[in-house]
Amino acid sequence: MEERKFRTIPILISLLLSGFIGMFSETALNVALSDLMKVLDITPSTAQWLTTAYLLTLGILVPISGLLLQWFTTRQLFVAALCLSILGTFLAAISPTFGFLLTARVVQAMGTALLLPLMFNTILVIIAPEKRGAAMGMIGLVIMVAPAIGPTIAGLLIENLSWHWIFWLSLPFLIIALFFGIIYMQNVTKVTKPSIDIMSIVLSSIGFGGIVYGFSSAGEAEGWSNPKVIISLVAGVIALGLFVFRQLSMKQPMINLRAFKYPMFVVGLLMVLICMMVILSAMLILPMYLQQGQNYSAFKAGLLLLPGGLINGLMSPLMGRLFDKYGPKWLVIPGLVIIAVSLWFFSSITATSTVIFVIVLHSALMIGVSMVFMPAQTNGINQLPMELYPDGTAIMNTLQQVAGAIGTALAVSIMTAGSKSYLSGVEDPQNPVHLLAAFTQGVQNAFIFGMIIAFAGLILSFFIKRVIIQHKSQTSMH
Known part of the structure; x- marks a missing residue:
């Protein structure tokens, strides 16, 4: 009865389209950073703030999202999230200076911070538990394909137009999603207005x-x-x-930490965090290696990483259906084995490694991630009772941002330390040959770090069990 009242498809389309653009603009700018340094005359560490400020805003706002979901209706939050995204994107598109662009990024991130938890929560409410894997697979498709094609499209736009076009391109899609949402979005959660x-x-x-x-x-x-x-x-x-x-x-x-009492939620959460650290550190180090170690242009580096990202996105709905059928164990354990083995091969990467080597390994890594990420996440949230959904999604989304920041920071510092220790042992540290070898050693060390995290995940994955949904009667009563 309950399901028929929701126009599931239009609601999903408006959420997924806006989520896609939110995720796209998060990574598209990474490729443009070297271009922005020249145009705006800023240093690399200043340019990095365009990404850091975005992550920081998400880290601060996402935890509050569980509270907002209980204070405002689904429609109100959706419209607010999209208005912020549209405003931020428009400001970024017309940005004349770095400070202006940074402010625009923060406004954009405020929109994304409202949207991500809203997307997860709405899907948990409108879709029956036994079909949830497939729906979360569609979210996976959006969350993984957008960051994958972001760098490629951005590379194309930078080579032919200017970095402003990354934002001009996103704007019409956000406006379409807003109109679609205004027409079709329904209120799916109860407003309880808990004390703030x-x-x-x-x-x-x-x-x-x-x-x-x-x-x-x-x-x-x-x-x-x-x-x-x-x-x-x-x-x-x-x-x-x-x-x-x-x-x-x-x-x-504000966030009900009782969600941590559910063991599969905790296991699922840890799996998601491990995936997040692996993906984000790889997404940062591989383009650097391709541009600095192999001298490829931004566009070429983006193109080489495109197959892996697309495979990951396309695998996601398939993994969702397999999860609905067989549960998480048969996906998560082999997935982590694939991740660990891919990273082990990556740790032998050199300046002479072939393009095929990089594409095949990156694709294998992404297949592994798609086998772990979504099944572990859905299985974990399935164990929570319905009233803990907003808290569970807020915890997962917040810690993902934190894990992403930690993963990239550790990967970069391990890479830098590896390069430094190599250069300290050679006689002529400024020699380009030594500099390249030092950079390569740093990259290899960063991949070894990723492999160690993946092994920790593999040990943990033996504890994952399929959650049998018991609150079906409760769901139909709501």
Whole structure:
């Protein structure tokens, strides 16, 4: 009865289209960074802020999203998210200066921060548990294909037009999604207006914000010994500890941490975080290796990584259907084996590695990720009772941003440390031959780090069990 009331397809289209553009603009700008440094006359560590500020905004706002989902209707949040995205994208498209562009990125990220949890939560409410894998597979398609084609399309636009066009291209799609949503979006959640605890919001913002900022700064140029990095990490950890303590002692917490009582939710969450660290560090290091180690243009580097990204996106709905049929175990364990083996091969990469070697390994890595990410995530959320959905999705989405920041920061610092230790052992460190060899060693070390994380995930994956949904009667009563 309940399902017939929802126009599922139009709701899905408006959510997925806007989610796609949100994810696209998150990675499309990465390829444009070297171009922006020249045009806006900024240093690499300043340019990095365009990505860091985006992640930071998500890290601060996504935890609050669970609360917003209970305060505002689905329609109100959807329209607000898209208006922010449209405003941010328009401002970015007309940006004359770096400061202007940075502000535009923050406004864009505010839109994405509202949209991601809304997308997950709406799908959990409107789709029956036994069909959920396939629906989450469609989300996977969006979340994975957008970042994959982002760099390629951005590379094309930069070579032929200018970086402004990355944003002009996104604008019409966001406007279409907004109109579509205004016509078809329905309110799927109950507005309960729980009390707002300002202290919780402050603690979560300092906590998640401090950790994302600290790791991002460490990964850029500052290094781990910089006081700015140490202070923000320490402040972040202390604030997070206080936040957790406060949530556990409140009657109506901002994020209900009781979701952690469900073992499969915790296992699923850890799997998602491991995937996130692997994907984001690989997405950062591979383009660098292709551009610096192999001297490819931004467009060419984007093209080489396109097959892997597309395969991952296309595999996602298939994995969703397999998950609905067979459960997570037979997907997650082989998936992690594929990830670990691919990263092991990647750790032998050199400046003379062939294009085929890179494409095949990257594609294998992405297939592995598609086998782990979505099944582990859906299985984990399936174990939660319906009233914990907003909290479960807020926890997963927040920690994904944090894991992404941590993964990229660790990968970059391991890469830098590897290069430095190589150069300290040679007689003529400025020799281009040595510089290339040092860079290669750094890249290899970063991949070994990824492989170690994947092995940890593999050990954990033996504990994953299929969740049998017990709250069907409850769902039909809602």
